[in-house]
Amino acid sequence: MTVVCDFDLLRPETGVAALLPDGTQVAVFLTADGTLHALDNIDPFSGAAVLSRGIVGDRGGVPVVVSPVYKQAFELATGKCLDEPSVSVAVHPVRVRDGVVELP
Amino acid sequence: MTQTLVVIGNGMVGHRLVEILRDSSWRIVVFGEEARPAYDRVALSSYVDTWNAADLELTPLTGCELRLGEKAVSVDRERRVVTGASGIEVQYDALVLATGSVPFVPPVPGRDLPGCHVYRTIDDLDAIRATVQAADRPGRHSGMVLGGGLLGLEAANALRGMGVSPHVVELAPRLMPIQVDEGGAGLLKRLVEKLDLTVHTGTSASSIERDGSRLIAKLANGVELDLDVVVFSAGIRPRTDLDLGLELGPRGGYLVDAACRTADPRVFAIGECASVEGVAYGLVAPGYAMAEVVADQLSGGTKVFPGADLSTKLKLLGVDVASFGDAHATTEGALEVVVNNAVAGTYSKLVVSDDAKTLLGGVLVGDASAYPSLRPLVGKEVPAALLQPGGAVDVEMPADAQVCSCHAVTKQTITDAIQSGVACDVAELKACTKAGTGCGSCVPMLKKLLTDCGVEQSKALCEHFTYSRAELFEIIRATRITTFTALVEKHGTGRGCDICKPAVASILASLNNGHILSETQVSLQDTNDRFLANLQRNGTYSVVPRIPGGEITPEKLIVIGEVARDFGLYTKITGGQRIDLFGATVDQLPQIWRRLVDAGFESGHAYGKALRTVKSCVGTTWCRYGVQDSVGLAIELELRYRGLRSPHKLKSAVSGCARECAEARGKDFGVIATENGWNLYVGGNGGFTPRHADLLVSDVDTETLIKVIDRFLMFYIRTADRLQRTSAWLEGLDGGLDHLREVVVDDKLGICDELEAAMAAHVEDYADEWKGVLEDPEKLARFTSFVNAPGTPDPTISFRAERGQRVPVQLGIPEVVR
Numbered sequence: 074m075t076v077v078c079d080f081d082l083l084r085p086e087t088g089v090a091a092l093l094p095d096g097t098q099v100a101v102f103l104t105a106d107g108t109l110h111a112l113d114n115i116d117p118f119s120g121a122a123v124l125s126r127g128i129v130g131d132r133g134g135v136p137v138v139v140s141p142v143y144k145q146a147f148e149l150a151t152g153k154c155l156d157e158p159s160v161s162v163a164v165h166p167v168r169v170r171d172g173v174v175e176l177p
Numbered sequence: 178m179t180q181t182l183v184v185i186g187n188g189m190v191g192h193r194l195v196e197i198l199r200d201s202s203w204r205i206v207v208f209g210e211e212a213r214p215a216y217d218r219v220a221l222s223s224y225v226d227t228w229n230a231a232d233l234e235l236t237p238l239t240g241c242e243l244r245l246g247e248k249a250v251s252v253d254r255e256r257r258v259v260t261g262a263s264g265i266e267v268q269y270d271a272l273v274l275a276t277g278s279v280p281f282v283p284p285v286p287g288r289d290l291p292g293c294h295v296y297r298t299i300d301d302l303d304a305i306r307a308t309v310q311a312a313d314r315p316g317r318h319s320g321m322v323l324g325g326g327l328l329g330l331e332a333a334n335a336l337r338g339m340g341v342s343p344h345v346v347e348l349a350p351r352l353m354p355i356q357v358d359e360g361g362a363g364l365l366k367r368l369v370e371k372l373d374l375t376v377h378t379g380t381s382a383s384s385i386e387r388d389g390s391r392l393i394a395k396l397a398n399g400v401e402l403d404l405d406v407v408v409f410s411a412g413i414r415p416r417t418d419l420d421l422g423l424e425l426g427p428r429g430g431y432l433v434d435a436a437c438r439t440a441d442p443r444v445f446a447i448g449e450c451a452s453v454e455g456v457a458y459g460l461v462a463p464g465y466a467m468a469e470v471v472a473d474q475l476s477g478g479t480k481v482f483p484g485a486d487l488s489t490k491l492k493l494l495g496v497d498v499a500s501f502g503d504a505h506a507t508t509e510g511a512l513e514v515v516v517n518n519a520v521a522g523t524y525s526k527l528v529v530s531d532d533a534k535t536l537l538g539g540v541l542v543g544d545a546s547a548y549p550s551l552r553p554l555v556g557k558e559v560p561a562a563l564l565q566p567g568g569a570v571d572v573e574m575p576a577d578a579q580v581c582s583c584h585a586v587t588k589q590t591i592t593d594a595i596q597s598g599v600a601c602d603v604a605e606l607k608a609c610t611k612a613g614t615g616c617g618s619c620v621p622m623l624k625k626l627l628t629d630c631g632v633e634q635s636k637a638l639c640e641h642f643t644y645s646r647a648e649l650f651e652i653i654r655a656t657r658i659t660t661f662t663a664l665v666e667k668h669g670t671g672r673g674c675d676i677c678k679p680a681v682a683s684i685l686a687s688l689n690n691g692h693i694l695s696e697t698q699v700s701l702q703d704t705n706d707r708f709l710a711n712l713q714r715n716g717t718y719s720v721v722p723r724i725p726g727g728e729i730t731p732e733k734l735i736v737i738g739e740v741a742r743d744f745g746l747y748t749k750i751t752g753g754q755r756i757d758l759f760g761a762t763v764d765q766l767p768q769i770w771r772r773l774v775d776a777g778f779e780s781g782h783a784y785g786k787a788l789r790t791v792k793s794c795v796g797t798t799w800c801r802y803g804v805q806d807s808v809g810l811a812i813e814l815e816l817r818y819r820g821l822r823s824p825h826k827l828k829s830a831v832s833g834c835a836r837e838c839a840e841a842r843g844k845d846f847g848v849i850a851t852e853n854g855w856n857l858y859v860g861g862n863g864g865f866t867p868r869h870a871d872l873l874v875s876d877v878d879t880e881t882l883i884k885v886i887d888r889f890l891m892f893y894i895r896t897a898d899r900l901q902r903t904s905a906w907l908e909g910l911d912g913g914l915d916h917l918r919e920v921v922v923d924d925k926l927g928i929c930d931e932l933e934a935a936m937a938a939h940v941e942d943y944a945d946e947w948k949g950v951l952e953d954p955e956k957l958a959r960f961t962s963f964v965n966a967p968g969t970p971d972p973t974i975s976f977r978a979e980r981g982q983r984v985p986v987q988l989g990i991p992e993v994v995r
């Protein structure tokens with residue numbers, strides 16, 4: 074289990090990055106309706122660990138984050154890339170306990 | 178056997194003929210007296226903007242023998258041989274004369290003195306410029322243009338561009354006597370006199386004398402003018418000095434029939450040197466039509482000259498003049514409908530047939546926006562609405578009406594291209610029909626036809642807003658909405674995306690809504706703005722401190738060097754005269770900026786859609802040629818507009834003299850020093866589609882200059898599309914440069930006060946964004962790679978050395994989880 078941060082630190086429609094003990098980087102997003110999502114932080118198109126810094130929004134109502142490097146959109150709930158259906162990023166479970174965001 | 182066609186004259190029309198016949202079976206030999214490749218004479222006056230002849234060149238000719246600088250001196254029709262000045266002889270099977278015109282110089286005593294010129298070729302303009310440069314009058318030079326017709330006014334305007342105050346002398350009682358009637362000319366005179374032209378009508382020069390380095394012209398009405406340069410522009414005569422023993426037309430020109438053939442069946446004449454069934458034409462479109470006819474004849478066709486449209490539209494620094502059809506109501510029984518609005522400075526006259534049913538022609542002065550829709554209606558039934566006071570000009574055109582007279586393209590051809598899906602925008606229409614590629618005056622009509630055919634391109638910003646950026650700007654400005662959430666709830670749908678969020682963030686910033694990383698704005702910013710630095714390929718950022726005008730002290734240079742060394746940053750000098758520091762991680766950015774801010778640096782906004790730099794040359798301070806303090810102005814401009822958010826990045830430059838070392842004409846707004854002040858150019862661009870900036874105002878003082886730039890920038894910020902540079906914006910602006918000038922110079926929309934106030938508010942509210950971050954712990958806290966491990970660097974980032982600096986190790990693209 075990894076502690077990310079206090080829930081209050083998150084801002085709606087933005088992401089933060091967390092480092093797991095094994096070196097994996099996870100991007101954690103809070104959407105406007107209060108839902109949390111966690112995806113791999115590494116953008117598969119550039120190899121840079123930057124997905125947490127993408128703009129959060131929706132495509133046709135589907136919540137997405139858009140990579141800041143080459144602008145592909147990834148579905149927050151599934152990690153699927155909407156611009157390149159064969160590509161996706163891993164989804165991580167994420168929860169809030171006692172006001173703290175955790176990656177179990 | 179291959180037959181030989183000889184073309185005499187490599188002007189616009191000769192060039193067109195060869196272009197059409199390029200792929201035919203004819204062997205083509207061209208004699209061209211001018212030593213340069215064919216160029217766009219219609220655009221001759223624009224040569225004074227750049228003095229670069231290459232800008233005017235027509236498409237290079239291939240597949241023919243071009244003998245440039247070789248005047249044809251004689252033709253032996255018996256032997257069918259043309260002899261060139263060098264003695265070369267070429268035998269022809271067909272001969273086309275395309276020798277153009279010669280300027281008519283009235284027999285004024287003194288007309289051959291040095292300093293007296295004509296206005297026809299690039300060489301003529303070079304000679305005029307040499308005269309002006311050699312003149313040693315302090316302050317503005319003085320010139321006289323003899324002839325107040327279309328060309329005379331163009332010449333006068335070109336002289337203004339060279340720093341000369343022109344006197345225009347016209348024998349007729351009014352300007353542009355051929356095209357414009359008395360009422361229109363009165364208004365025209367008032368409008369051009371505002372532009373530093375002095376008009377003398379109803380008189381002529383009776384003598385020109387040299388007095389030391391000056392020329393003294395005496396006018397028939399007793400006025401004496403003290404001048405540096407004289408330009409004759411009193412009309413043209415078809416050029417027939419090459420004597421073939423052929424009959425000439427009643428007003429000169431080789432006499433030809435409707436097939437453009439002379440009495441000798443092998444000899445044709447086209448363009449301005451031809452007198453088609455007795456009529457000579459002084460415009461390029463009829464010449465092109467003749468070239469089409471002869472090309473068709475030479476290919477075995479039977480086309481004949483269809484007659485020509487002598488409409489003209491002239492643009493002189495915002496003064497629109499258009500005349501079309503029977504402008505002087507010479508048709509028997511013709512009726513005139515005149516609207517003369519002295520307050521608005523507009524005049525319009527429509528000429529209709531005696532039964533008020535057919536449109537015959539008209540004159541428009543001050544506002545020629547109706548020209549493109551009226552011209553094609555000449556000879557057609559006149560819509561009744563037009564004859565009502567203030568009648569709308571939005572009228573249905575018949576299918577066979579000519580929309581583009583330069584290339585004889587009808588409405589039918591254009592709507593066919595649109596409806597068949599071949600063309601979906603103006604650019605594609607230009608490519609497939611050629612319409613709009615001549616004088617350009619039909620472009621508004623092309624746009625209208627696109628709209629009429631229902632191809633209106635959606636202006637919607639993205640799936641969340643049906644509005645264009647400009648409309649959103651007005652909504653936000655009017656409603657004073659300050660958050661994206663409120664905006665999308667009220668005026669959009671969904672939650673927003675990477676297109677609308679940064680666009681709205683930029684609008685909010687343009688309207689001075691505080692720090693761009695404030696609580697409500699931070700989630701809208703794309704990564705560059707969110708970290709106030711430029712994201713690079715490996716996830717690190719680059720840092721660019723502002724160096725106004727490119728001027729920097731050794732102490733500050735040392736600070737930059739030390740910061741770069743201490744943080745291991747790769748350094749490179751940018752094209753905008755500053756220094757880029759690469760390879761900073763998110764965690765390092767505040768530490769780097771703490772050092773830079775302490776040393777007096779500010780954000781350079783290299784990451785933002787905002788003012789980047791104002792580049793400068795050293796100007797009068799050091800340069801031997803400088804005429805103004807270009808560095809001082811560049812710094813003033815950069816400090817004034819720093820932090821200004823706009824639809825796209827903004828670049829600028831200031832050059833200290835016409836040599837243009839700062840490359841100002843490649844910028845969104847560029848300033849070039851003149852003897853008397855500054856010339857302002859706008860809409861320039863480098864990059865993917867380079868474009869030279871257009872001259873907006875000339876010879877203005879610094880205060881006026883800044884006022885006009887304020888207005889220009891704010892007008893752009895309000896009305897441009899998202900990510901539309903000023904160059905594309907200006908190209909797409911209805912009415913183009915003239916309209917822009919009307920808005921930001923003449924204040925036709927009455928919004929200049931507002932635009933200036935908006936800029937004043939920006940200047941007032943400016944604060945350094947990086948300083949704002951360093952002072953606010955909450956904003957600072959966002960600059961961490963990992964929320965759960967602040968200070969731990971991102972393990973995917975690593976560097977190697979190259980030429981003594983650190984560069985990123987290319988990231989292996991990770992296995993993609995499928």
Ligand SMILES: Cc1cc2nc3c(=O)[nH]c(=O)nc-3n(C[C@H](O)[C@H](O)[C@H](O)COP(=O)(O)OP(=O)(O)OC[C@H]3O[C@@H](n4cnc5c(N)ncnc54)[C@H](O)[C@@H]3O)c2cc1C
Binds near residue numbers: 247277
């Ligand atoms: C400043 C200016 C503005 C203009 N604006 C407009 C406008 O807005 N709209 C419009 O329709 N028209 C305009 N015109 C007119 C337009 O340029 C001419 O109609 C057009 O150039 C005519 O083409 P042409 O080929 O007949 O003649 P030209 O372009 O003059 O070409 C004739 C060529 O033949 C060469 N030549 C002559 N004799 C010989 C010889 N013996 N041997 C070899 N070569 C020879 C000449 O040197 C010249 O290069 C303008 C003209 C000028 C000067």
Ligand code: SF4
Binds near residue numbers: 794800833838839
């Ligand atoms: S533009 Fe003129 S003033 Fe500036 S450096 Fe060049 S020559 Fe000198």
Ligand code: FES
Binds near residue numbers: 615
């Ligand atoms: S009318 Fe001149 S380009 Fe169409």
